[in-house]
Amino acid sequence: MLDYQRAFLSLAIASGALRFGDFVLKSGRRSPYFFNAGCFATGERLMGLARAYARCIQAAGIDFDLLYGPAYKGIPLAAATALMLALEHGRDLPYAFNRKEAKDHGEGGLIVGGPLQGRVLIIDDVITAGTSVRESLGIIRAAGAVPAGVVIALDRQERGQGQRSAVQEVREDLGLPVYPVVRLDDLIQYLAETTLDPEQLAALRAYRAQYGVCP
Numbered sequence: 443m444l445d446y447q448r449a450f451l452s453l454a455i456a457s458g459a460l461r462f463g464d465f466v467l468k469s470g471r472r473s474p475y476f477f478n479a480g481c482f483a484t485g486e487r488l489m490g491l492a493r494a495y496a497r498c499i500q501a502a503g504i505d506f507d508l509l510y511g512p513a514y515k516g517i518p519l520a521a522a523t524a525l526m527l528a529l530e531h532g533r534d535l536p537y538a539f540n541r542k543e544a545k546d547h548g549e550g551g552l553i554v555g556g557p558l559q560g561r562v563l564i565i566d567d568v569i570t571a572g573t574s575v576r577e578s579l580g581i582i583r584a585a586g587a588v589p590a591g592v593v594i595a596l597d598r599q600e601r602g603q604g605q606r607s608a609v610q611e612v613r614e615d616l617g618l619p620v621y622p623v624v625r626l627d628d629l630i631q632y633l634a635e636t637t638l639d640p641e642q643l644a645a646l647r648a649y650r651a652q653y654g655v656c657p
């Protein structure tokens with residue numbers, strides 16, 4: 443695991459974005475952990491989160507022309523990541539986001555920010571069923587731009603309806619690379635190195651064994 447991934451996990455736990463206990467997911471599964479990106483809700487936390495996204499982008503060597511954040515949670519992510527790429531990596535790139543409802547007055551339209559053109563990197567918090575990614579692809583392609591990939595904070599590495607995860611489906615069926623800042627495997631490794639709670643770790647391993655996919 444890389445330093446920025448450890449820093450992200452430490453921040454996610456400290457800010458309550460990663461919690462451990464008993465949670466019911468959208469799928470109905472009971473999970474021993476839950477990730478809520480809405481908890482990065484202060485300037486410092488957002489800065490830490492944006493730093494993790496920017497480092498993930500740099501580490502993966504992704505070539506792109508514009509960051510795109512799907513409404514709503516993707517909006518601050520795209521803005522903060524653009525800021526961090528300029529601040530810490532000398533990459534001054536445009537960003538854009540969509541409105542959920544088109545504006546019919548003033549400048550009007552659906553897209554705010556830089557023009558949707560060239561290779562577009564989608565920035566979001568999580569992929570659950572892949573609906574948001576599919577919607578973003580439609581918007582990007584309709585504008586004549588080319589999707590370059592998706593960056594997310596956490597890949598839970600668990601099966602969807604079939605044997606594959608939603609992340610694997612996006613990669614294989616949509617042909618789109620997905621770059622997670624961390625995966626469940628990283629979280630398990632991090633907890634194995636830092637946690638004083640063996641039960642918590644055992645619960646995550648058992649969950650991975652029951653619902654997980656191969657990497």
Ligand SMILES: O=P(O)(O)OC[C@H]1O[C@H](OP(=O)(O)OP(=O)(O)O)[C@H](O)[C@@H]1O
Binds near residue numbers: 514568573574575608
């Ligand atoms: O892979 P999916 O099944 O689409 O789920 C993931 C999406 O769901 C959430 O957004 P949501 O559409 O709920 O909107 P929000 O950002 O306004 O919360 C999340 O921020 C992702 O964009």
Ligand SMILES: O=C(O)c1cc(=O)[nH]c(=O)[nH]1
Binds near residue numbers: 468475
């Ligand atoms: O599967 C979900 O519903 C889900 C899991 C998770 O960790 N975070 C989240 O926002 N949704």
